[in-house]
Amino acid sequence: MFERIRRVVVKEFIQLFRDRRMKAIVFVIPIMQLIVFGYAVTTDVNDIRTAIYDLDRTAESRELFRRLEASGYFSIRYSVQSPAEIQELLDRGKITAAIQVNRGFSADIKRKQQTGIQILVDGTDSNTATVAMDYANRIILKYARDLGTSALLLSPLPAPVRGGIELNALAWYNPELKSKNYNVPGVIAFVIMLTCLLLTSMAVVREREIGTMEQLMVTPIRPLELILGKTIPFALIGFFDMLLVTAVAFLKFDIPMKGSFALLIAATAVYLLSVLGMGLFISTIAKTQQQALMATFLFYVPAVLLSGFMFPVDNMPEVIQYGTYLNPLRYFLVIIRGIFLKGNGIAVLWPQMAALLVLGLVVMTISSLRFSKRLG
Numbered sequence: 001m002f003e004r005i006r007r008v009v010v011k012e013f014i015q016l017f018r019d020r021r022m023k024a025i026v027f028v029i030p031i032m033q034l035i036v037f038g039y040a041v042t043t044d045v046n047d048i049r050t051a052i053y054d055l056d057r058t059a060e061s062r063e064l065f066r067r068l069e070a071s072g073y074f075s076i077r078y079s080v081q082s083p084a085e086i087q088e089l090l091d092r093g094k095i096t097a098a099i100q101v102n103r104g105f106s107a108d109i110k111r112k113q114q115t116g117i118q119i120l121v122d123g124t125d126s127n128t129a130t131v132a133m134d135y136a137n138r139i140i141l142k143y144a145r146d147l148g149t150s151a152l153l154l155s156p157l158p159a160p161v162r163g164g165i166e167l168n169a170l171a172w173y174n175p176e177l178k179s180k181n182y183n184v185p186g187v188i189a190f191v192i193m194l195t196c197l198l199l200t201s202m203a204v205v206r207e208r209e210i211g212t213m214e215q216l217m218v219t220p221i222r223p224l225e226l227i228l229g230k231t232i233p234f235a236l237i238g239f240f241d242m243l244l245v246t247a248v249a250f251l252k253f254d255i256p257m258k259g260s261f262a263l264l265i266a267a268t269a270v271y272l273l274s275v276l277g278m279g280l281f282i283s284t285i286a287k288t289q290q291q292a293l294m295a296t297f298l299f300y301v302p303a304v305l306l307s308g309f310m311f312p313v314d315n316m317p318e319v320i321q322y323g324t325y326l327n328p329l330r331y332f333l334v335i336i337r338g339i340f341l342k343g344n345g346i347a348v349l350w351p352q353m354a355a356l357l358v359l360g361l362v363v364m365t366i367s368s369l370r371f372s373k374r375l376g
Helices: 002-018 020-040 059-070 083-091 105-110 126-147 179-210 212-217 223-253 261-285 289-305 318-324 328-342 346-375
Strands: 048-054 074-079 097-101 115-121 152-155
Touching: 002 223, 020 179, 020 223, 048 059, 048 083, 048 126, 059 074, 059 097, 059 105, 059 126, 074 126, 083 097, 097 126, 105 115, 115 126, 179 223, 179 261, 179 289, 179 328, 223 261, 223 346, 261 289, 261 328, 261 346, 289 328, 328 346
Parallel strands: 048 074, 048 097, 115 152
Antiparallel strands: 097 115
8 A cells, every 4th residue: 555655656746846837836936925925015114205394493393303204114205385285295195194393393392381293194005094193103202201291292193191101012922013023924824825735736637637547547556545645745845835935934034933843843734634635625626727726716815815814804794704714724824923923832722723633634534535436
C-alpha cells in the first residue's frame, strides 16, 4: 500500500514541476501576494494632505502647525487665505484635511480662556477622515497640556474633559498599532488556501483532461491510495509555502512572532485538512481546468470576505454569521494572529483548532467519498 502511494506522490511531484504554471503557483505567487498585500493592504494613515488657514498669525499658531507637520501624519501642502480656497481644494481632492485657527487664538490662550480650532476633512473616505481627526485631536491636546491650559477645543470633536483626570491609552499585543502586524499573518492564511485549492483541484482535473485518469483506474491502486497520493504532495507544498511566506514576513516586514512555531505547524496541518478537502471536492464537480479555476475563486472570494479579515464578523447579519462557522479561514485567522501577536498557546486556541479539525474531517470525508464514487 505504502509503495503504491509513494509512486503516486513521486508522479505528482514530477508532473507538477514539469508545468511552468504550477511552479509559478508554488514559488512565485505566494511571495508576490505577501509583498503586495503587506504594502498595499494597510489602514495606517500617514502623510495626510493638509491645508492651513491661519487667521491669528502668531507664534502660538505657527507652533501648532509645526507640531502637526512634525508628527509625520500631516503634510502641509497649502496655506490658504479664505474658506473658498479650502472648499476648492477639498472639491478637487487635493487635500484630505484643512485646519483653521481663528483670530484671537494666542490672546485667548494667554488669558486662559476657551478658544477653538476647526478641522475640515474629506469624508468620502470615512476611515481616513476619522483617523485624521483623531490624530489632530491628540496633537492639539498635547499642545494644550504643554501650554498649561485645557481650554483648547477641536471642532467638530467634543471638548476634552476638564479637571484633574487624564486618560492614558495603551494598546496590548500591537503597541504601535501597525496594520501590517495585523494584515500580514492574515495574508499567510490566504496564500496557503489559494495555493492548495488551485493545485489540488486543477491537478486532478488535468488527469481527466489528458486521459491519464483512466490509466490510473486500471492499475491495482485503490481509490483511497490514489486520494492520498494526490493530496500528500499538495499538503507538503502547503507547509513549504507557509514556511516560505513566514520567512518573508520576518525578513521583509519584521512581523513579531510571540507564540510557538510548533503550534503554528500543527495548526497549519489541521487547516490544510479542510483546504485540501475543498480542493478535492472542486475536482469532482469540474470537468476542465477552466471550470476548476472558476470554482476555486467562487469559493475563495466569499471565504475571504466572510473570514473577519476585512469586516468584523460581529457586524454581519446574524444569518451570515452562522454561515461563517463553515469557513476554515475564520478559525485559522484567529489562530495565526493569536500565535504571532499574542503568544497564545493550545490552552487558548483549542476551540478554533477543534472546530477546524471537525470541519476538515467532514469536508475531506465527503470529498473522498465523492471522488471514490467518480472513480468507480
